[in-house]
Amino acid sequence: MRTLFDKTMINKIELKNRFIRSSTWENMADEKGHLTDKLFKVYKDLAKGQVGLILTGYAFIMQNEQPNPGMMGIYNDSFIDEYKKLTDMVHSYGSKIVLQIAYGGTQTKYNTDKRIIWGPSAVPEMETGVVAKEMSKKDIKALIKAFGDAAARAKASGFDGVQIHAAHGYLLSQFLNPYHNQRNDEYGGRIENRARIIFEVYDEIRRRVGNDYAVLIKINCQDFVEKGLTFKESMYVCKELDKKGIDAIEVSGGTWAAKELGFSRPNINSPDKEAYFKSYAAQIAKEIKAPVILVGGLRSIETMECILAETAIDYFALSRPLIAEPDLIKRWYGWDRTKAKCVSCNRCRTSEGTMCFFKR
Ligand SMILES: Cc1cc2nc3c(=O)[nH]c(=O)nc-3n(C[C@H](O)[C@H](O)[C@H](O)COP(=O)(O)O)c2cc1C
Numbered sequence: 001m002r003t004l005f006d007k008t009m010i011n012k013i014e015l016k017n018r019f020i021r022s023s024t025w026e027n028m029a030d031e032k033g034h035l036t037d038k039l040f041k042v043y044k045d046l047a048k049g050q051v052g053l054i055l056t057g058y059a060f061i062m063q064n065e066q067p068n069p070g071m072m073g074i075y076n077d078s079f080i081d082e083y084k085k086l087t088d089m090v091h092s093y094g095s096k097i098v099l100q101i102a103y104g105g106t107q108t109k110y111n112t113d114k115r116i117i118w119g120p121s122a123v124p125e126m127e128t129g130v131v132a133k134e135m136s137k138k139d140i141k142a143l144i145k146a147f148g149d150a151a152a153r154a155k156a157s158g159f160d161g162v163q164i165h166a167a168h169g170y171l172l173s174q175f176l177n178p179y180h181n182q183r184n185d186e187y188g189g190r191i192e193n194r195a196r197i198i199f200e201v202y203d204e205i206r207r208r209v210g211n212d213y214a215v216l217i218k219i220n221c222q223d224f225v226e227k228g229l230t231f232k233e234s235m236y237v238c239k240e241l242d243k244k245g246i247d248a249i250e251v252s253g254g255t256w257a258a259k260e261l262g263f264s265r266p267n268i269n270s271p272d273k274e275a276y277f278k279s280y281a282a283q284i285a286k287e288i289k290a291p292v293i294l295v296g297g298l299r300s301i302e303t304m305e306c307i308l309a310e311t312a313i314d315y316f317a318l319s320r321p322l323i324a325e326p327d328l329i330k331r332w333y334g335w336d337r338t339k340a341k342c343v344s345c346n347r348c349r350t351s352e353g354t355m356c357f358f359k360r
Pocket residue numbers: 022023024025026056057058100165167168218252263264265295296297298317318319320321348349354
């Protein structure tokens with residue numbers, strides 16, 4: 001019987017349990033995206049807290065494209081030495097760490113007047129109204145190269161893998177979304193075309209890091225907005241990535257415009273509200289070989305044990321609960337199996353950094 005504390009592998013990464021810290025923007029890096037002591041401590045607390053795998057906050061891969069303040073960067077080689085210290089520290093506690101790499105796009109209001117922001121088509125973003133510059137084929141090539149460069153730097157920095165951020169309405173997710181992607185070329189139209197950029201990003205990353213390095217992706221099961229990515233289309237993308245050799249797929253859903261159906265749903269205060277993407281992730285897990293990571297509203301051991309027993313889902317990723325209690329998994333290893341203290345109030349994003357409202 002599978003248990004939450006099984007030792008497992010994702011590609012060559014040895015994991016000590018099935019708990020993953022889902023990627024969480026900390027808003028604590030300096031203005032160029034470099035590490036600060038405060039940010040280093042967040043990762044130290046997580047590693048000491050016994051979470052099997054830490055997915056970092058989304059890191060920007062092009063210097064002039066930072067969708068939010070305080071994000072980590074990976075846009076040039078100046079990051080390698082400092083990230084080496086970070087990954088060594090995490091490894092010294094027996095935890096593993098994967099860098100999430102992203103191009104944000106127009107789902108932001110940060111410095112939008114000072115930057116040219118790429119998108120699949122020049123349409124206003126559903127929530128912010130920011131209009132993208134429609135990417136040329138040359139821009140697409142440059143983006144793919146930037147993802148590859150970022151992954152190679154992550155590997156040189158000692159990260160155990162990379163995760164492509166293709167969820168939540170950021171640029172790669174916009175390509176999948178028919179409202180944002182109104183292109184008439186081979187990158188638009190039917191899902192085979194809308195997903196093309198993601199497949200090319202994956203291929204380039206794989207070419208740069210090799211077969212025995214973990215490459216993960218985070219993707220929406222659907223966008224939960226009108227004219228958004230559908231579940232059937234998401235399933236197609238997951239199956240194609242599986243054929244290509246993706247090492248794990250984290251199944252999330254929604255964008256900022258999806259409001260209460262978005263990715264960080266509020267008020268998860270009863271077992272029936274937990275694991276809100278479970279049915280989608282379970283269906284995907286049934287259809288593909290690669291391990292599936294479920295995220296979204298996971299709060300109690302009992303819920304996750306049940307999912308492990310009843311579905312083919314392999315891993316459980318948590319974001320807000322580990323903001324409130326970075327030592328949650330250590331607590332669950334011990335005698336105290338009570339559910340996470342997080343009440344999903346969504347007040348963790350602050351201008352001084354991401355932190356639990358009740359601990360301020
Ligand atoms: C403060 C905050 C920052 C987040 N930053 C990211 C991010 O950088 N990348 C990402 O893929 N998801 C990000 N998310 C979404 C989470 O990874 C996760 O998908 C979502 O919160 C649902 O999981 P939870 O119920 O365990 O919080 C963020 C969520 C929060 C609350």
